[in-house]
Amino acid sequence: MGSKNSSCPPTVSTSSRGPDLKNAKESKVAEDIKKAIENNNFSLAASISQKYLEDTNNIPLNIAVTGQSGVGKSTFLNAFRGIDNTDERAAPTGEVETTMKPKAYPHPTYPNVALWDLPGIGTPRYPADQYMKLVEFEKFDFFILVSDIRFNENDAKLAKEIKKMGKKLYFVRSKIDNSLRVAPRSPKEYDEEKTLQEIREYCIRALEGQGVASPQVFLMSSFDLHLYEFRALQDTMERELPSHKRDVLILALPNICKSTINKKKEVFRSQIWHYALLSATVAAVPIPGISIVFDVGILVKVLQDYLFGFGLDKMSLEKCSSATNTPLDELRAMLNCICCGKDVTKELVLLMLKSATVALIGLAAEEGSRFIPFIGIPIAAALSFTTIYMFLSSNLNELSVDAENIVTKALAIK
Numbered sequence: 001m002g003s004k005n006s007s008c009p010p011t012v013s014t015s016s017r018g019p020d021l022k023n024a025k026e027s028k029v030a031e032d033i034k035k036a037i038e039n040n041n042f043s044l045a046a047s048i049s050q051k052y053l054e055d056t057n058n059i060p061l062n063i064a065v066t067g068q069s070g071v072g073k074s075t076f077l078n079a080f081r082g083i084d085n086t087d088e089r090a091a092p093t094g095e096v097e098t099t100m101k102p103k104a105y106p107h108p109t110y111p112n113v114a115l116w117d118l119p120g121i122g123t124p125r126y127p128a129d130q131y132m133k134l135v136e137f138e139k140f141d142f143f144i145l146v147s148d149i150r151f152n153e154n155d156a157k158l159a160k161e162i163k164k165m166g167k168k169l170y171f172v173r174s175k176i177d178n179s180l181r182v183a184p185r186s187p188k189e190y191d192e193e194k195t196l197q198e199i200r201e202y203c204i205r206a207l208e209g210q211g212v213a214s215p216q217v218f219l220m221s222s223f224d225l226h227l228y229e230f231r232a233l234q235d236t237m238e239r240e241l242p243s244h245k246r247d248v249l250i251l252a253l254p255n256i257c258k259s260t261i262n263k264k265k266e267v268f269r270s271q272i273w274h275y276a277l278l279s280a281t282v283a284a285v286p287i288p289g290i291s292i293v294f295d296v297g298i299l300v301k302v303l304q305d306y307l308f309g310f311g312l313d314k315m316s317l318e319k320c321s322s323a324t325n326t327p328l329d330e331l332r333a334m335l336n337c338i339c340c341g342k343d344v345t346k347e348l349v350l351l352m353l354k355s356a357t358v359a360l361i362g363l364a365a366e367e368g369s370r371f372i373p374f375i376g377i378p379i380a381a382a383l384s385f386t387t388i389y390m391f392l393s394s395n396l397n398e399l400s401v402d403a404e405n406i407v408t409k410a411l412a413i414k
């Protein structure tokens, strides 16, 4: 083989994943799998991988969104989930909240992640001193407290209650697009950065003045999450979440910039070797025309996950097509991976594999020698494993580039 394709990871050693791989659970799982394989017990190895994937992909993440009525909570939690206010799964917006109870809105792709629309504080039904108990605060990983003008006394009371319970809290100053539009300006003097800084300081002073220490305030517009400080909020949430929940959050984030796509890619990448192991061992069967044995159903699932995670599924592309006024076919023509915007079927995966296997198997035979000492699987299974590993890796790379192109296209018209 000629030069090694940089899209193909050279090893299944888990060292490429950075700090996450220091995670004790991951190391223990890798160690257990290695032992099972050394004992020739592939079904045990695969079942450890399967359980690991099920556990990590089902970790619950509950985000509470609270604040007074009308401040933009429902709009924010729809935007976070990548859902239009008109979508049937959307939280209703522009309503007067009267008898509202906490309501979970699951993420459309990751149902283990839910954003909760909470009632405003200080109503007769939700008095400040009982609020946390009434909303069952324990189940929330963190709170986002929204205000559209200034954080008032009720907000400050709630903030103190949330902190008292030891929960993480972020303040969001919503509707920044409105504030910038009405900010007094003469063309010469207008300075958006300065206006934003003033708004931020105003919010911080209001909260500090009511006894909230060192509040973190993020300015944003739910109509344009890619502008202002949603990304800073994302980074802060990621940093402050316990490590086992971080990947769950990353996958659920809206695809608003290249850095989110890249983070998702790394999360997906860290799971590839488990899927390759599953596909190449337990239910692996020979497939006519393809010289490796594997379970195609697993590859269908993984590619589907990539499409949904990156917003390259049919529905997301249709949304992008109408938002950018670009015919769907033209949009598809921009994309490299043939599965974009399609239902991933076994037939499609076989087609993709057939057109890739000659190159992949050649590479796998060469690269495989590096895997075998690590996991000690027999040559045939090792070849399947390595080929599948490379097939998924190269598709993941291609899809992440496609996703970046779509994000760039979508943002260009905003």
Ligand SMILES: Nc1nc2c(ncn2[C@@H]2O[C@H](COP(=O)(O)OP(=O)(O)O)[C@@H](O)[C@H]2O)c(=O)[nH]1
Binding pocket: 067, 068, 069, 070, 071, 072, 073, 074, 075, 076, 092, 093, 094, 095, 097, 174, 175, 176, 177, 178, 220, 221, 222, 223
């Ligand atoms: N300009 C602007 N309007 C917003 C924004 N977020 C919400 N709104 C509007 O504010 C109103 C109240 O929003 P909603 O989400 O229902 O607030 P909630 O009562 O806190 O859930 C609606 O008319 C929204 O369209 C925003 O970021 N920018």
Ligand SMILES: [Mg+2]
Binding pocket: 070, 073, 074, 075, 091, 092, 093, 094, 095, 097, 117
């Ligand atoms: Mg609402």
